[in-house]
Amino acid sequence: MEAERLGHHVVDGVALELPATAKAFRVRSDAALDRRQIHGAAALGAATGLLILIGQWVALFAPIALLAFAFLMFLIIGIWQRRTSVADQRKILANHPWQVWPCHVVERPERARAGTTPCRVRLLTRSGAVVRSGKADLPTEVWNAMTDGVGTLWICGDLRRPYLVAVPGGTDWTLCHPEEHPPRRSVHITIRT
Known part of the structure; x- marks a missing residue:
């Protein structure tokens, strides 16, 4: 080294x-893996699916469904990036x-x-x-x-x-x-x- x-x-x-690093990591990990975000993404996914189904019959809902789908993808990518970042930090902290x-x-x-x-x-x-x-x-x-x-x-x-x-x-x-x-x-x- x-x-x-x-x-x-x-x-x-x-x-x-x-101990100080372990405590700080738990706080970061809990913030990045917040279950409310996952529940919000699931609810938005269900709403998006419903809008897509309705949008097939009512053309007015199609743009709203596309917007909801784009927002859902943005949310999922954000959650994935935070989880990946925390996993990478943990790998470094646990090995060095x-x-x-x-x-x-x-x-x-x-x-x-x-x-x-x-x-x-x-x-x-x-x-x-x-x-x-x-x-x-x-x-x-x-x-x-x-x-x-x-x-x-x-x-x-x-x-x-x-x-x-x-x-x-x-x-x-x-x-x-x-x-x-x-x-x-x-x-x-x-x-x-």
């Missing part, structure tokens, strides 16, 4: 064994430990979801050399907490594939996509041990 080789701290055990990395974070000029800031996350050696770089939409609170874009983040996963970037403590994370060729730039920092 690169973090150990470079002398960075690696938390014992896999990330999901850490948290690694404590010094980071340099630079804002990217892209649009992001509300409450996030698009960033380039650069993982550093103790001397400040960039080891890896990735793109993530960090929660805005995390971005604001990193003075001058320098700080410590917890990393979970294989750095060659999408991995999780979290605040220290492993309770609030986001997916980070590695860049093929990280910038070959050093960041001058002092790490006190």
Whole structure:
């Protein structure tokens, strides 16, 4: 593991064994797998089926049935994406430990979801050399907490594939996509041990 080789701290055990991470994951999982959404999709599916049947005899209902069907597909795809995302996060958290990395974070000029800031996350050696770089939409609170874009983040996963970037403590994370060729730039920092 690169973090150990470079002398960075690696938390014992896999990330999901850490009580704070396990609790945060349960909250995320419960939110993504909300049964009300599934019940809503089932009700909308039944209503759509009824509108399609009625639309065969009454032409007025055909456009409404098509609109309801499109909304149903949108809802089902959204539920599927959330479930897939949670499953991917669980796979990473259940197979990798948290690694404590010094980071340099630079804002990217892209649009992001509300409450996030698009960033380039650069993982550093103790001397400040960039080891890896990735793109993530960090929660805005995390971005604001990193003075001058320098700080410590917890990393979970294989750095060659999408991995999780979290605040220290492993309770609030986001997916980070590695860049093929990280910038070959050093960041001058002092790490006190």
